[in-house]
Every structure is written in C-alpha cells, then in structure tokens.
Amino acid sequence: MATTAADIKKLRETTGAGMLDCKKALDESGGDLAAAQEFLRVKGLKGVTKREGRTASNGLVTAHVDGGTGTLVEVNCETDFVAKGERFGELAQRVLDQAVAVGAADAEQLLSSDLDGKTVQQVLDEANASLGEKIEVRRVARLEGDQVVSYLHRTSPDLPPQIGAIVAVSGERAAEVGRDVAMHAAAMSPTFLSRDEVSEEVVANERRLAEETAREEGRPEQAMPKIVEGRVNGYFKDNVLLEQAFAKEAKKTVGTYAKEAGVEITGFARFRVGATA
Structure with missing residues (x-):
C-alpha cells in the first residue's frame, strides 16, 4: 500500500x-x-541512550496548589515544536499529578516513584521513544505553609508557561499578597528568601570580589570597608526576595510590602525553563 x-x-x-x-x-x-x-x-x-547527551532546554513549568501545599515541576524537551504539542502537555500533567500524589520534594524522588507499574523515569523513556526527543524532569519543588499561591508566566503566547513560582504566605490578605509576590518572583528571579539563607561562603566570596573590584578601581583605602559593605548589601538587594525592590511599588521592598499588608512570606520556589537556577 x-x-x-x-x-x-x-x-x-x-x-x-x-x-x-x-x-x-x-x-x-x-x-x-x-x-x-x-x-x-x-x-x-x-535511540534513548543516544539522546542522553543532547540538551533539553525547551519545555514547560507547571504547578499544583492545594491550600497549604504547593508543587512546582519543570519538564524539559529539545524543541519548542514538542513543547507546545498536546502530547507533551498531557505528559507534563501526568508527571505533575504523580509528583503531587507521592509528595515529591525533588526530581530524584519523583523519577523513582511507581506510576501504573512503571517508574516515572521509564514513562519518560517511552516518551523519548514516541516523541523522538530527549524528555526529562529537571526540577521539582514542594512547599508547605498556611497558604501557598502559584503563578505561571508565558514568555510567548504560542508556548506553554516557561516561568513558574509558588509562594508560601500567612495572614488575612495572604491570597492577594501571595499572588503579587509570586508574580514579582517570576519577574525578578530571587535566589534566597532572606539573607539568613545566604551561606557564609557566598557572603565571604562577595566581600572578596567587592574588595578586589574596589582596589582595581583605585578607591581610597580608608573608604574600603564602607564600599565593600555597600556592595555586599547590593548583592542582598539583588538576590534576596524580601530585600528586592517590589516590582509593583519600587520604593518599597517586598518584605515591607508584605509586612504593611499584615502578611508573612515563609517560603518560595521559582523555575524558568532551561535556567541553571
């Protein structure tokens, strides 16, 4: 025929x-x-083994929230053609549902879990076969709090969400503030919730870089401590969620905005497809 x-x-x-x-x-x-x-x-x-070395930098971020528990999952593929396809979307939803069902807190736990008699990794291998591309679950985050709020953002109207954030909050206006903060986190890509989460090694390295840069610029020795401290604080303002300038009201920090609303931010997670952090 x-x-x-x-x-x-x-x-x-x-x-x-x-x-x-x-x-x-x-x-x-x-x-x-x-x-x-x-x-x-x-x-x-x-061909699955041959595809293992290939880069899966497209895909989507998806989320599920149930009251005080939120799950965020990044599922990757190689091309935007597959990323916007119905079959890939259905696979991502199945993976998210499984992450929620088993309470997965990381990709390893999710991939090794049993899904209809197969591990999730085996399910992905079969998807590799049928879609002809490397498919992988890159990151999983699970967040718990009084209330968790999610936000998913499309960087292009013809693609699924490429950025996702979940935020744990408490307080009477938790839903409203949580939504604002989730949108802020999606846009401004913080790394830490508070400066207490920044390791001593990271702070020491930032101090070293700040001092080396200041010396290269020929700054006076007597001003060095103040310059270094200012640049380290600048690092916190760029990378710590509570200290970032709030996207909707730049004269306030995110922490100040939440405090004025009577809301406490207790945790967050943010993924962007293909990003390293």
Whole structure:
C-alpha cells in the first residue's frame, strides 16, 4: 500500500515523530498505522541512550496548589515544536499529578516513584521513544505553609508557561499578597528568601570580589570597608526576595510590602525553563 501524505500527517499528529521518520515507519509497516506506531516506539527506544547527551532546554513549568501545599515541576524537551504539542502537555500533567500524589520534594524522588507499574523515569523513556526527543524532569519543588499561591508566566503566547513560582504566605490578605509576590518572583528571579539563607561562603566570596573590584578601581583605602559593605548589601538587594525592590511599588521592598499588608512570606520556589537556577 502506498504511503499517503494524509497517513504521514495522521501518524505525526499521533506520535509527534518527524515527517521522515513517520514515512519510513509507514513504508516498513505497509501503511498499517498501529504497526507504524510500534515501529517508531521500538526505533525510539533504541535511540534513548543516544539522546542522553543532547540538551533539553525547551519545555514547560507547571504547578499544583492545594491550600497549604504547593508543587512546582519543570519538564524539559529539545524543541519548542514538542513543547507546545498536546502530547507533551498531557505528559507534563501526568508527571505533575504523580509528583503531587507521592509528595515529591525533588526530581530524584519523583523519577523513582511507581506510576501504573512503571517508574516515572521509564514513562519518560517511552516518551523519548514516541516523541523522538530527549524528555526529562529537571526540577521539582514542594512547599508547605498556611497558604501557598502559584503563578505561571508565558514568555510567548504560542508556548506553554516557561516561568513558574509558588509562594508560601500567612495572614488575612495572604491570597492577594501571595499572588503579587509570586508574580514579582517570576519577574525578578530571587535566589534566597532572606539573607539568613545566604551561606557564609557566598557572603565571604562577595566581600572578596567587592574588595578586589574596589582596589582595581583605585578607591581610597580608608573608604574600603564602607564600599565593600555597600556592595555586599547590593548583592542582598539583588538576590534576596524580601530585600528586592517590589516590582509593583519600587520604593518599597517586598518584605515591607508584605509586612504593611499584615502578611508573612515563609517560603518560595521559582523555575524558568532551561535556567541553571
């Protein structure tokens, strides 16, 4: 039976595989769609190891919140074509549901958990096979508090959310303030909640860099302590959520905004697809 363009299109929509791969699968299976899908699956599984070294820098961030518990998951693929496809979206939702069900706090725990008789990693390997791309769960965060609020942001209207944040808050206006802070975190990419979370090693390194830079600039020795302290404080203002200038009202810090609203921020997590932090 001759392979038609309609058959190739249907197989591609079903499997997410490339056009040439779909044509070859149909040719090998005599035009039988079910056999062609099996061919692609086998062909794909054989290629999983080869794909391990490839970069999966596209994908999506997805979140689930239930009262005082929030889960944030980053699922990656290689191309935006797959990222915006229905099958990838369904897979990401299945992975998120599993993360919620097992209370996963990191990717390792999620990947090793049992999902319908297979580990999540095995489910991803099968997705690698059918979609023809490296698919991976890169990061997972679980947050608990009096109330958790989430925000997902699309960097492009034709792509799924690429940035996500969850924030744990308490207080009468927790939902409103939490939403504002989650949106702020998504936009301003803080690394720490408070300066207490910044390790002594990081602070010492920032002091060293600040002093070296000041000396390179020829700053006077007597002014060095004040200059170094100012630049270290600048690091905190750039990277600590509570000390960042609030995106909606730059004259206030995030911490001040929350305090004035009678809300305490107790934790947060933020992912951007493909980012290292």
